[in-house]
Amino acid sequence: MSDSSNHRSPQVPAVVQAIRVMRCLGRSAVPMSVSAVARATAISPSTCFNLLRTLAAEGLVTFDPAAKTYSLGLGLLELASPLHGRGRTELIRPLLERLALDYDALVALWEVTENERIVLVDRVHGYGAVRIEMRIGQRVPAFAGAVGRCVAAIVGLSPGELRRRFEMLRWGVPIAFEDYLADVERAREDGFALDLGHWFKGINVVATAIADDGGRPRLGIAGLTIAGRLSEAELRRFGGEMRESARLIGRALFGIEDLGWCRGASAEGGAEEPGGARQAAAASGR
Secondary structure: OOHHHOOOOOOOHHHHHHHHHHHHHHHOOOOEOHHHHHHHHOOOHHHHHHHHHHHHHOOOEEEEOOOOEEEEOOHHHHHHHHHOOOOHHHHHHHHHHHHHHHHOOEEEEEEEOOOOEEEEEEEEOOOOOOOOOOOOOOEEEOOOHHHHHHHHHHHOOOHHHHHHHHOOOOOOOOOOHHHHHHHHHHHHHHOOEEEEOOOOOOEEEEEEEEEOOOOOEEEEEEEEEEOOOOOHHHHHHHHHHHHHHHHHHHHHHHOOOOOOOOOOOOOOOOOOOOHHHHHHHHHHOO
16 A cells, blocks of 8 residues: 555645635525625635635636625636546546555446446556456446445345345355345445455455435445455555545535435545546536
């Protein structure tokens, strides 16, 4: 694992607050006053006023002098113009690359289909000489492995229905349904799940999933490593970073403020935004 996973760049408070203000305006269906933005973002009114005035001067927000309200400005479209026409996978890829390099792992992007399958749509390798390979287009049952535990956490089937689907799966190393169910419950708390060599024998996997604004699972992200390369504590740290990346993707692509299915602590203002997520957010116009 590279040192970059342990040493994140310090955040600049003013920049973090400005981004929070613009996100607040992006979520609002109507223009907002300074006081309304200040209440919604928990930023002091004086600081909020200065931020909005600066953003307006740069064209990133628009000020209505009659109503004394603010909304997002055309300057954001100018910033996002290089991203127009790029596909979803291309926008997410830099985020996968960062995770793959930080943890020397294969990081895979899965799309969840309506017929309870997940399809591999992209993958990025780490820097190691020995690596895991998966082919684009590979299909796996939606409830299998680490991604499957997250899908199960999102869908919220009854234990009986989940057991029926579980019994249709072919595991590399069998796992008891009770242990699988406990993993699903933990995924709801953590926002990610582990599979320690059960789906693919000898391969440890950490994964998360992203639901749309209707609560349907749409994407999964998984990190695969050869068993023993990362400790369980490192895998959980990997999962935490993956969860924050998933939050950013969900916000950018589906307009959801959080994962939606995870009961864990909110990441508001707490995670560095990787480049890929920033690009996806800009392309979505949010």
